[in-house]
Amino acid sequence: GIQVEQSPPDLILQEGANSTLRCNFSDSVNNLQWFHQNPWGQLINLFYIPSGTKQNGRLSATTVATERYSLLYISSSQTTDSGVYFCAVGVTSYDKVIFGPGTSLSVIP
Amino acid sequence: NAGVTQTPKFRILKIGQSMTLQCAQDMNHNYMYWYRQDPGMGLKLIYYSVGAGITDKGEVPNGYNVSRSTTEDFPLRLELAAPSQTSVYFCASSPLGGKGQPQHFGDGTRLSIL
Numbered sequence: 001g002i003q004v005e006q007s008p009p010d011l012i013l014q015e016g017a018n019s020t021l022r023c024n025f026s027d028s029v030n031n032l033q034w035f036h037q038n039p040w041g042q043l044i045n046l047f048y049i050p051s052g053t054k055q056n057g058r059l060s061a062t063t064v065a066t067e068r069y070s071l072l073y074i075s076s077s078q079t080t081d082s083g084v085y086f087c088a089v090g091v092t093s094y095d096k097v098i099f100g101p102g103t104s105l106s107v108i109p
Numbered sequence: 110n111a112g113v114t115q116t117p118k119f120r121i122l123k124i125g126q127s128m129t130l131q132c133a134q135d136m137n138h139n140y141m142y143w144y145r146q147d148p149g150m151g152l153k154l155i156y157y158s159v160g161a162g163i164t165d166k167g168e169v170p171n172g173y174n175v176s177r178s179t180t181e182d183f184p185l186r187l188e189l190a191a192p193s194q195t196s197v198y199f200c201a202s203s204p205l206g207g208k209g210q211p212q213h214f215g216d217g218t219r220l221s222i223l
Contacts, residue, residue, distance in 0.1 A: 001168070033211055041197065041217055048211040086151060088212070096167060097142065097203070097212060099152040 023087035132200030
C-alpha cells in the first residue's frame with residue numbers, strides 16, 4: 001500500500017519563528033489534506049490541497065503531486081499552533097484516506 | 110448542524126466484553142471512516158464505507174466489525190475486547206471520499222480495555 005512519511009517528527013519553536021513541515025507519499029494520490037490535532041485531541045482540517053498552493057492567514061500549503069510531496073508553512077508561530085500536524089492522502093482508484101505519522105510541534109513563549 | 114457525532118466519549122471495558130461505538134453524521138455524506146489513534150501515534154484506518162450497504166477493510170480491521178444500514182450511521186463493533194484495542198477512536202465523513210473532498214471528524218471516543 002501507499003506509504004506516507006512526515007518530517008520532522010518533532011519540532012520546537014520559539015514564538016514568532018517560521019517553520020516548514022514536509023509530507024512525502026509513495027504513490028499517486030487523488031487528494032491531500034493537512035490536519036492540526038490540538039492538545040485536546042480534536043482534528044481540525046487546515047487545507048484540502050491535491051495540487052498547487054493555498055494560504056489561510058499565517059498558514060500556507062503547497063503540493064507538488066508529480067514529485068509526491070507537500071509542504072505546510074507556518075509563519076510567525078504562536079503558542080496556539082502547538083499540537084500535532086498530520087497529512088492525509090486519498091489513494092488513486094480507491095476511497096481510502098491514509099494518514100501520515102504526524103509532526104509534533106511545540107511553540108514556546 | 111451537528112456534523113459528525115460520536116458516542117460515547119469515554120468507556121472502560123473488561124477483557125472479553127463487547128460494545129458498539131456509535132457514529133452519526135447529518136451532512137448527507139456518502140463516505141464514512143473509522144480510525145484508531147494509539148498514544149503518540151498517527152491514525153490508522155480500520156474500516157470505511159462508500160455508501161449504505163457497502164463497507165470495506167482499511168489497514169487494521171482485525172477484531173472489529175462495521176455495518177452501514179443508513180447514510181447517517183456507521184457503528185463500529187468490538188466483539189471480544191482485548192487490551193490491544195485500548196485507543197482513541199475517530200469517525201469521519203466526506204462527500205466524495207478519497208476522490209477529492211475534505212474529511213470532517215468527530216471528537217473521538219476514548220476506550221480503555223482492562
